[in-house]
Amino acid sequence: MSNEIQIKQLAELFKKTGQAHHQAFIETDGEDPDWPIWYAGYLEDRLTPFLAAPITRSRLVFCLVATDDEHGAASPNAPWPEYYAERVLECLGPAEEPKTDRLALYHFDGCPFCIRVRGVIGELGLDVEMRNIYEDKTRREELREARGRTTVPVLRITSGDGQVRWMPESADIIRYLQVTYGRAAA
Ligand SMILES: N[C@@H](CCC(=O)N[C@@H](CS)C(=O)NCC(=O)O)C(=O)O
Structure with missing residues (x-):
């Protein structure tokens, strides 16, 4: 199927x-x-x-x-x-098809909410592209364009078919990562 x-x-x-x-x-x-x-x-x-x-x-x-x-x-x-x-x-876990989402985290170094999310990414050993909004202004502008604000952390999820979702809120991001990838990493 x-x-x-x-x-x-x-x-x-x-x-x-x-x-x-x-x-x-x-x-x-x-x-x-x-x-x-x-x-x-x-x-x-x-x-x-x-x-x-x-x-x-x-x-x-x-x-x-x-x-x-x-x-x-x-x-x-x-x-x-x-x-x-x-x-x-x-x-x-689907009956077929491995997970093909690509993940990118909009963040900056000293942000405590970002630190929590980065910690979970590290624990789960996930391959997430880090997009620091202060090191690269174009990332900040992308975020503003997509969400109308530049609050971080925000996880950008691109599915295999190219669909993009923007997920704000550190608690939601952490739960999403744990639920989605925790099983495979366990
Ligand atoms: N409730 C949010 C809080 C995020 C937050 O306050 N982020 C701060 C940095 S630590 C921020 O981006 N502030 C600047 C702004 O809101 O534009 C979460 O848990 O992710």
Whole structure:
């Protein structure tokens, strides 16, 4: 199964899951603070064909919570089923296709938030291009153009098909890196 077809089918599964969840919580109009637990129960077996290895329910809950936070912070306007499909495949490991994202960190030396992110990159042994916004002014301008501000750290993620995402907030970047790459590095 190609990665594109996998994402399409997985997005369909997420749509179905959302509908089933809404049906189950019809009395509260879908409101359910513990939705990741419900989703994980529904998805656990249904996800098997999409993933490289079996998953535990707790790992799935963790991945769903991280994906939801990340969606809200980085791409709130992106359609959620497709977004979830891509992230869940990255987070839990697709059945095929190695990860091909390229990462670049916009940062500067003395920034404490950047230091935390650089620490995690070092721990995970990731290949991330470092773009120091004070050593190279063009990087600062790129950041301003993309985000309307130059606050760092910001992770720039370029996927295999050339799509670019900009992820601000050190806590979100750290969680994303740990969830996405922690398993492979463990
Ligand atoms: N909540 C942000 C805080 C980032 C932040 O305050 N960065 C400082 C440098 S340590 C910065 O870029 N300040 C300049 C600005 O906001 O334009 C995070 O955790 O990433």
